[in-house]
Structure formats: C-alpha cells, structure tokens
Amino acid sequence: xxxxxxxxxxxxxxxxxxxxxxxxxxxxxxxxxxxxxxxxxxxxxxxxxxxxxxxxxxxxxxxxxxxxxxxxxxxxx
Numbered sequence: 248x249x250x251x252x253x254x255x256x257x258x259x260x261x262x263x264x265x266x267x268x269x270x271x272x273x274x275x276x277x278x279x280x281x282x283x284x285x286x287x288x289x290x291x292x293x294x295x296x297x298x299x300x301x302x303x304x305x306x307x308x309x310x311x312x313x314x315x316x317x318x319x320x321x322x323x324x
Contacts (some may be wrong), residue, residue, distance in 0.1 A: 249299050250292045250321040253307060254285040261312030262286055268310045274302045285317065296320070 257265045262280040269278035269289055278289040289307070294297040303318050 248292060248294060249296050250290070251299055251303075252291075252319045252321070253289040253291055253303055254312040254317040254319070255289060255307065255317075256284065256289040256314045257286045258314060265310055265312045269307070272302065272306045272310075274298070 255265065255269075265287060266278050266280050269275045269287070269312060274291045274293045276290045276292055280287050287310055291299060293302055299318075299320070303316055307313065308316055
C-alpha cells in the first residue's frame with residue numbers, strides 16, 4: 248500500500264466541482280478545498296506506486312478545471 252497527499256491547483260471558481268469529481272476517483276480517500284495555494288488537498292491510497300501514478304496522471308489530472316498537481320508520497324514509519 249502506498250499513500251500520498253496530492254496538492255491540486257484549479258482554475259478559478261472550480262474548487263467545488265473538482266472536489267466533487269475527486270469523490271468519484273478510486274483511491275481518493277479525502278479531498279478538501281482550502282484557502283491559499285494549492286487549492287485542494289487530496290489524500291490517496293493505492294496498492295503500489297504504479298497505480299498511484301495512473302490515478303494522478305490519468306484520473307485526477309483529467310478532471311476539468313485541474314491546472315496542476317504535486318504529489319507527496321508518505322514515508323512509512
């Protein structure tokens with residue numbers, strides 16, 4: 248299992264729509280719009296790094312209104 252925080256920047260006025268769409272993405276456990284940059288913080292859990300990459304690069308980045316993403320993989324402790 249790999250976990251990551253995905254920081255998402257969106258087009259103006261798109262926060263609510265993008266957060267709603269993130270709820271339909273397999274692996275996204277939480278998504279929250281926040282003040283400041285980035286616009287949205289999402290917590291994602293997937294079986295391995297390849298699946299995580301597919302989720303971010305194919306599913307999340309394809310959501311209308313998403314400008315960019317920055318992924319931070321959680322270090323197991």
